Amino acid sequence: MDRRRTDVLGIDPKVARAVDALAGFVLGGGKRLRPTFAWWGWRGAGGDPHGEDAQGVLTAIASLELIQACALVHDDLMDASSTRRGRPTVHVEFAREHAAGGWSGPPARFGAAVAILVGDLAQVWADDMFHSAALPEGAHRRAAEPWRAMRTEVLSGQYLDVLAQASGDTAEETALTIDRFKTAAYTVERPLHLGAAVAGADPQLVGAYRRYGADIGVAFQLRDDLLGVFGDPRVTGKPAGDDLREGKRTLLIAAGLQRAEQNGDRAAHEAITGALGDPEMAGPALERVRSVLSELGAVHAVEQRIAALTGSALDALDAAPVAEPGRARLFELAERATRRAW
CATH class of the missing domain: 1.10.600.10 (Farnesyl Diphosphate Synthase)
Structure with a gap:
């Protein structure tokens, strides 16, 4: 997540806010099942946990947490859920940020848009993480x-x-x-x-x-x-x-x-x-x-x-x-x- 945050800083530092929300969601809880x-x-x-392939396997399977993040962020939006893991859901968090900033347009619409993009970002990065993992031939x-x-x-x-x-x-x-x-x-x-x-x-x-x-x-x-x-x-x-x-x-x-x-x-x-x-x-x-x-x-x-x-x-x-x-x-x-x- 730190590496990918650096990537988006090169696009525009404001995008890091969305990445931080995703990182907080992924790292802030969950069963890791x-x-x-x-x-x-x-x-x-x-599989040998002490073998040379173990670290690559860990990287590949850790990408499943990003698949989970995508599913949950989008699911919370579709279900209009207000909390997840005892914290505001992503769409609620960004709607509140919009309202606090006095920005134009409906806060709920902004929150929904950001949640869709954060979920999509999780899906894209899951693919990147899985396919770049150092797995055996x-x-x-x-x-x-x-x-x-x-x-x-x-x-x-x-x-x-x-x-x-x-x-x-x-x-x-x-x-x-x-x-x-x-x-x-x-x-x-x-x-x-x-x-x-x-x-x-x-x-x-x-x-x-x-x-x-x-x-x-x-x-x-x-x-x-x-x-x-x-x-x-x-x-x-x-x-x-x-x-x-x-x-x-x-x-x-x-x-x-x-x-x-x-x-x-x-x-x-x-x-x-x-x-x-x-x-x-x-x-x-x-x-x-x-x-x-x-x-x-x-x-x-x-x-x-x-x-x-x-x-x-x-x-x-x-x-x-x-x-x-x-x-x-x-x-x-x-x-x-x-x-x-x-």
Whole structure:
């Protein structure tokens, strides 16, 4: 980030403000799950942490944090989220800067424009960082498939998410498809695939990684959905109930609506649909929706799905030829990704 900041200073020192915002976003927090899965995918495929290739691998997989930054900065804008990791989101930060400066035009429009550009910059620099990493001969060619697929999948999943919110699609299948491509593919499956490809893993291991990654990635998102409704802001870094206010059509919501319809419980159905997209959803109203989702069994159903996905993922990993300590760490990461505190 320091090197790239120097690059933009040669264009105009004012651009450094946007770069500083990106650097603060990337370096200021996050779970680092994507490069962590990529690293242990590489290690599990025989990568040597003390070998001459290790530093280049670290550089290549660190670029995943810039992919994540792009996705989150744009996602926050699309969802009109005000906070991320306990801090103002990028579009909010720049809108406030605009307002404080008394500049012309609407502050929100300026904030949105800057957030789009900062997210784009993260995507461009991720490509630069990945392709310039000092990897062994043939590694970039082998890694091209997961790198290309990952970016297309996350953008496709994001589009499906936006479409579901706009169209009111609350089908469970839709929610799971979004989870599979918006989150699972670029959080676990493709990072593992990337690490394995860099190491030159055989198809059997790649296949096992992808099965494990797809299931753990969806389970991770389902846990995130529960946190989005029931989570403590001190843990999540986002206001309680944010997913409801944003109108997200998650599996939790789909399961709740389906059960309300099956039970003929119109009051419960209306409580859930009324909460979706309500910017004032908080306090007693939020507690009411939480109670409804719990009483309908939707929370239990999601917990059961998380447990089943985690079990199938670990079965796939257990049957694969994964080198230690990669195997042990991937088992630990499955626990870490799916059993986060509320």
